[in-house]
Amino acid sequence: MPEVIFPGPEGRLEGRFTPGPRPRAPVAMILHSHPQAGGTMNNKIVQLLHKDFVRRGFATLRFNFRGVGRSQGTFDNGIGELSDAASALDWVQQIHPEAEQTWIAGVSFGAWIGMQLLMRRPEIKGFISIAPPANMYDFSFLAPCPSSGIIIQGEADEVVTPSAVQKLVDKLRTQRHITIHHDVIPGANHFFAEELPQLMKSVDDYLDMRLGQDFSGR
Structure with missing residues (x-):
């Protein structure tokens, strides 16, 4: 998959992009874990998610947040990183302006x-949210959550408490018109x-269910 450099709010951002196989291919973007805890776009889970979406015919981007790898800027406690993600999605959409659907994985x-980005981008x-840090950050902005999705948690997660994630899931499940899946x-x-x-079986089972055979690549 080709290396790409595209403009971000604080300078260039470094990514890896696999174009879609057809003009109206769906779009997926994958966001890595905490930059100050060693998170990069080359995290194993991020790479596996990238390959999975590519196999299903998505135009797929993963990238380094500001200050990681060759991406310019410095860590901004999530505020700047949200702007980075918005710029990255803009960049993909310029290449695939007629994408039939857009997915976000983090x-x-x-x-x-x-999950902050999906509140701002109705498309x-x-x-797919893997180990969302519900015990460290405020997720109350998901009111209401505009999209259905899956939250996947490790039973023995020593960083993000499973009980905090369960509380988030329970809150989201009270909302109408969306369905929240939760796998432990x-x-x-x-x-x-x-x-x-x-982990990837959980992701695959969910995507098979949501996308059907049209995008399964099988």
């Missing part, structure tokens, strides 16, 4: 950013170190 900190029709991966820690196959 890991930990990236899940928090992604986002689905989300037995024995998995925050990084799903030994449970990546189970």
